[in-house]
Amino acid sequence: MSRLSSAFEGHKALVTYVTAGDPDLAVTADCVACLDASGADIIELGVPFSDPQADGPIIQRAGQRALRKGATLKKVLTLAGDLKGGIRAPLVLMGYYNPILSYGEERFAHDAAEVGVSGVIVPDLPFDEGGRLYGALERQGVDAVLMATPNAVPDRLAAVGSRSRGFLYCVSLLGVTGTGKSLYEGLEAYMARVRKATSLPLALGFGIDGPEKARLCASFADGVVVGSALVRLAEAFRDDAPRLLEETGRLVRSLRAVLDEVQTTGFQRPSA
Amino acid sequence: MTQRGYYGPFGGRYVPETLMAALEELERAYEVLRRDEIFQGELAFLLERFGGRPTPLYFAERLTEHLGGARVYLKREDLNHTGAHKINNALGQALVARRLGKRRVIAETGAGQHGVATATAAARFGLECTVFMGEEDMRRQAVNVDRMRLLGAEVVPVTSGTGTLKDATNEAIRHWVATVEETHYIIGSVVGPHPYPMMVRDFQRVIGDETRRQILADEGRLPDLLVACVGGGSNAMGLFYPFLDDPVALVGVEAAGRGLDTGSHAATLGAGRVGVLHGSRSYLLQDGDGQVVEAYSLSAGLDYPGVGPEHSFLKESGRAEYVSVTDTEAVEAFLLLCRLEGIIPALESSHALAEAMKRVPSLDGKTLLVVGLSGRGDKDMNSIEAYLKKGESAS
Numbered sequence: 001m002s003r004l005s006s007a008f009e010g011h012k013a014l015v016t017y018v019t020a021g022d023p024d025l026a027v028t029a030d031c032v033a034c035l036d037a038s039g040a041d042i043i044e045l046g047v048p049f050s051d052p053q054a055d056g057p058i059i060q061r062a063g064q065r066a067l068r069k070g071a072t073l074k075k076v077l078t079l080a081g082d083l084k085g086g087i088r089a090p091l092v093l094m095g096y097y098n099p100i101l102s103y104g105e106e107r108f109a110h111d112a113a114e115v116g117v118s119g120v121i122v123p124d125l126p127f128d129e130g131g132r133l134y135g136a137l138e139r140q141g142v143d144a145v146l147m148a149t150p151n152a153v154p155d156r157l158a159a160v161g162s163r164s165r166g167f168l169y170c171v172s173l174l175g176v177t178g179t180g181k182s183l184y185e186g187l188e189a190y191m192a193r194v195r196k197a198t199s200l201p202l203a204l205g206f207g208i209d210g211p212e213k214a215r216l217c218a219s220f221a222d223g224v225v226v227g228s229a230l231v232r233l234a235e236a237f238r239d240d241a242p243r244l245l246e247e248t249g250r251l252v253r254s255l256r257a258v259l260d261e262v263q264t265t266g267f268q269r270p271s272a
Numbered sequence: 273m274t275q276r277g278y279y280g281p282f283g284g285r286y287v288p289e290t291l292m293a294a295l296e297e298l299e300r301a302y303e304v305l306r307r308d309e310i311f312q313g314e315l316a317f318l319l320e321r322f323g324g325r326p327t328p329l330y331f332a333e334r335l336t337e338h339l340g341g342a343r344v345y346l347k348r349e350d351l352n353h354t355g356a357h358k359i360n361n362a363l364g365q366a367l368v369a370r371r372l373g374k375r376r377v378i379a380e381t382g383a384g385q386h387g388v389a390t391a392t393a394a395a396r397f398g399l400e401c402t403v404f405m406g407e408e409d410m411r412r413q414a415v416n417v418d419r420m421r422l423l424g425a426e427v428v429p430v431t432s433g434t435g436t437l438k439d440a441t442n443e444a445i446r447h448w449v450a451t452v453e454e455t456h457y458i459i460g461s462v463v464g465p466h467p468y469p470m471m472v473r474d475f476q477r478v479i480g481d482e483t484r485r486q487i488l489a490d491e492g493r494l495p496d497l498l499v500a501c502v503g504g505g506s507n508a509m510g511l512f513y514p515f516l517d518d519p520v521a522l523v524g525v526e527a528a529g530r531g532l533d534t535g536s537h538a539a540t541l542g543a544g545r546v547g548v549l550h551g552s553r554s555y556l557l558q559d560g561d562g563q564v565v566e567a568y569s570l571s572a573g574l575d576y577p578g579v580g581p582e583h584s585f586l587k588e589s590g591r592a593e594y595v596s597v598t599d600t601e602a603v604e605a606f607l608l609l610c611r612l613e614g615i616i617p618a619l620e621s622s623h624a625l626a627e628a629m630k631r632v633p634s635l636d637g638k639t640l641l642v643v644g645l646s647g648r649g650d651k652d653m654n655s656i657e658a659y660l661k662k663g664e665s666a667s
Contacts, residue, residue, distance in 0.1 A: 050563040051438065051549060053445050054288040060432050072561040097286060098547045102562025124548070126292055128276070129284050147289040151452065156292060174290055175450035 003090040003118045004143050004166030007041040008201035012259040013167075013223030014039060014214075015203050016252060017094065019046040019062035019231055021071025023238040025079050030241065031234070031248055036087040038249045039256030041223065042203075043087070044121065046231075047076050047095025054123040056178040058228040061235060073099045073108070081115030090118035092145065092166075097125045100133065109136035119143035119166045127163045138165070145169050148194050150184040161198025168200045169225065172217060173207050178228025181207055183217070191220040210251075211258040218262045226255060277466020277552075280588060282581035285465040286548045287445070294452045299467045301372055306474060311367065318363050319478065322396065323353045325360075327479075329486035329642070334612045341632040342639035345495070347483050349507060349646045350617065356647030357479060357507045358389035362458060364475035366393035369456035376400040376451070379458045380444040382409055382437030382503075383572035383620070384416025385647060386460030391425035393458075401425040404444045406435040412572055416651060434566050437576050441550050461504025462580030465551030469580050476510025483642055484514055491640055497521045497631070500644030501623040502594065503538065503574035505583045507646035512592060521593070524583060525627040527569030528596035538567035539596040540579040541587050554581040570599040570655055571619035573647075601626040603659055606649065618647035619655060 007013050016035045020028050028045070035043050048063035048071050055063070073095065080091050093112060100108050100122065112120060120137055127134060127146055134144040143166030148157055151174060161168055170191065173184045184190060187204075194202055204217040205225025217224045230248060237244035277283045277299075285295055305311045319325040328351065332344045349357040362379075369377050377399050381387030387403040394401035403420055407429045410417050420427050433439035448457045462469045462476070480498075487495050498515060500508035502524040512522045529537035537543065540555045547556035549564055557565045557577035569575040586592035597605075602619060605626035609617050617625060621644065628643045635641065649656075 050433065050565075051442050053442055053550075054290075054449065056446070057432065064433070067563060074561070098549065098556070098558065098564070099562035101546075101548060102558065102560070123288050124286050124551075126285065126287065126289055128292075129286055149290040149293075151290065151293045153293060160289070171290060174452060176446045179450070181450065 002143055002166045004042060004092070004145070005201055007090060008167060008222045012218040012262050013041040013201070013203065014252070014255055014259055015042040015044060015205065015223055015225040016040040016230055017044040017046055017225060017227030018234065019048060019059060019066050020076040020079060021048060021066030021069055022062040022231070022234050023065060024069050025071060025075060027241050027244065029079060029083060030245055032083050033087060034245045034249050035252055036089045038252035040089050040252055042092060043089045044092045044094045044227070045076060045080060047073050047093055047099060049096040049099055052096060054176055056176040056228065058178040058231050058235065062231045065238070073103050077111050077115050080117050084116040091116070092119040092121060093117050094121040097122050105133045106136050109133065109140045109142060112137070112142050113140035117142060119145050121145045121169060123147065127160065147171055150174060150186065150190045154193070154197070157194055157197040161194065161200065164198070164200055167203050168194065168198055170194055170202050170204045170221065171206050172204045175206065177206050179207065180209065183207060183213065188220050211254050214255050215258045215262060218259050224259070277470060279582045279585035282552070282554050282584040283466055283469060284553050285551060286553065287465045287551045288449055290449045291452060295465055298372070302368060302467050302471050305368060305371060311371070315364055315367055319360065323359050323363060324351060325478065326482045327351045329483055329490065331490070332613050335609065338612055339629060339632040341637065342635035342641040343637070344628060344632060345487065345640065345642045346645045347479060347511065347642055349479060349644065350615070350621070350648035354389050354392050355650065356385045356389070356618065357476060357510065358386045358460060359392065360478055360510070361460065361472050361475040361506060362386070362389035362393040365456070365458040366397050366399060369399060370397055372456055374454060374456040376455045377458050378402045378404065378444055378447055378455055379460060380404045380437065380440040381460065382440065382576065383651065384409070384413040384420070385573060385651070387425070387427070388416050388419050390458050391420040391423035394425060395423045403427050404430050404440040404447065406430045406437060406440045408435040409437065409572055412655070413651060436566070438564065445550065461506040462509045462582060463504045463550055463552060463578055469552065469582055472506050473509045473513055473582060476506050477513045479507065479510040479644065480512060480514035483511060487640065487642065494518055494520055495640040495642045497523065497639065497641045498644070499523045499525060499624045499628045499641065501525045501574060501620045501646060502541070502579060502583060503576045503620065504578065505580040507644050509580060509582055511644045516591065522586070522591065523627060524592055524594045525623045526594060526596040527571060527574040527623055528598045529568040529570070531598055532596060536568040537596065538569045538575045538577070540577060541583060541594040542596045549578045552581045554584045555579050570659060571602065571623065573618070573620040574623065595627055597623045597626040599659065603656065605629055606656065616649040617645055618649045619652045621646045
């Protein structure tokens with residue numbers, strides 16, 4: 001069974017994102033350990049790309065810093081392998097398509113499985129175009145997590161719902177990551193529509209910058225994704241690793257606490 | 273073209289999920305409009321009365337004499353309203369936006385020509401307009417920034433990444449993701465996710481359609497060779513497309529910048545490899561890890577690291593040939609045309625001229641060669657002056 005789906009059982013899941021290699025790969029390793037110890041259920045490792053279309057300025061800048069420090073897809077895979085034994089939370093690689101295409105889709109799927117990555121999210125690869133990569137990942141037992149958006153028509157929601165693996169990443173707004181834009185007005189109705197379209201656990205992400213929004217979003221979803229708020233810390237404390245870890249731990253624990261307060265019976269796997 | 277916007281293995285729709293609904297809506301609407309006689313009639317009328325079409329196919333008598341070989345014709349897209357072929361597409365897409373019920377348009381621009389064309393079309397139709405332009409390009413093309421603002425457009429400086437056309441395109445896409453419900457994105461070239469490469473090509477094919485009629489009227493036969501510059505590739509695609517099934521040689525000219533071996537160039541088809549950028553699979557300038565690398569050309573309209581997917585297909589199928597021309601060669605061609613024909617060409621178009629000039633002397637006097645003169649060069653005065661002063665680009 002999917003390690004990612006399991007992470008949603010029994011409570012509201014906390015999915016966290018950091019850009020791998022920002023400020024450098026060694027600090028990212030420490031950060032991931034900190035996220036894990038502080039209560040993250042799933043950890044996304046962002047693979048930096050020169051042209052991140054779905055990301056706002058915070059994650060763009062993190063990617064630029066990571067690239068300047070020499071981060072590559074290959075090094076991020078190696079990092080994932082190194083982390084594997086030491087953490088409880090499953091790892092998800094989140095990265096744009098071109099570096100994966102350049103690396104080789106079959107080779108990437110194989111190597112991702114080999115280093116123990118549980119899932120992959122490629123924001124600029126809709127399933128219509130992703131047959132090759134998503135097929136290769138499926139064969140390797142790595143979950144290809146797809147995205148749902150508030151403006152999707154019912155057929156599209158049903159399609160992403162049935163093709164996604166592990167969980168469905170529900171984008172909370174029309175926009176890019178980390179812009180502080182207010183959440184989509186019809187969030188509750190949107191999540192009800194998605195719920196009808198799939199039996200997968202639903203994680204809400206984009207624009208969830210702290211405990212307050214996390215609490216609201218968790219009432220509609222099975223989990224929340226927090227990215228830019230963590231990446232912002234990596235930017236602010238890029239020259240002070242101990243402080244970065246301290247602040248990261250503090251933010252994650254506060255998110256964990258509010259998610260644990262939300263009344264839930266946890267995600268219920270539908271009986272087969 | 274096969275299903276889903278593919279040209280052989282190139283094209284497609286590689287975008288964030290948020291844009292899928294808008295692209296499907298656009299595709300459906302455009303499929304209707306391309307066959308809608310009223311829409312096509314409206315566009316033709318607009319191109320004629322507002323845009324100044326048809327543009328002349330001009331026999332360059334003194335250039336032909338000077339080079340001593342093939343007969344050289346220039347397709348004068350520089351005589352369009354706003355000074356380049358870009359208006360053909362901007363007007364077409366502004367009409368599409370209106371049919372989609374969108375009250376607002378956005379665009380990316382490099383040299384500013386597409387931005388000016390979009391701002392012009394938006395003013396003509398009373399649409400709100402925002403243009404994304406790299407900070408570096410805003411400095412290089414300050415006059416075009418002023419023109420856009422005069423026309424009522426908001427120009428947003430883009431500082432992310434390297435602050436040039438590729439980053440302006442990223443920013444336009446990001447902005448579109450956030451405003452997709454009321455906004456139409458007028459992409460400026462035959463790039464981007466399906467249906468853009470097809471739609472922009474359709475709006476630019478008027479260049480080739482007219483050329484065919486005009487050369488048949490003047491010479492009684494089709495040309496032997498078409499030469500056009502390629503950045504994203506919209507003027508070349510527009511000129512080539514109506515001749516794809518004819519025995520006419522097609523030559524696309526990319527910017528070799530300071531030389532292909534220097535790494536400072538924009539020869540995507542000549543020196544790139546297949547990748548995915550800005551929504552489609554095509555040739556791409558990238559490093560070994562799949563990171564997109566910066567393109568360089570003295571001409572701001574050619575320094576783009578991607579290229580339209582249909583050009584990649586024409587290259588792979590062998591139907592068209594792609595070569596490249598350096599800054600120096602383009603400037604020489606620019607100066608020669610100014611003096612011999614009294615036409616100041618855009619630096620972009622000067623790349624096509626330079627390639628034509630290389631070929632003409634070895635061709636016989638019966639050969640008919642058409643150069644796509646995609647735009648006028650007034651905008652390039654500063655670049656040219658600085659280049660001549662330093663023997664190198666000041667930018």
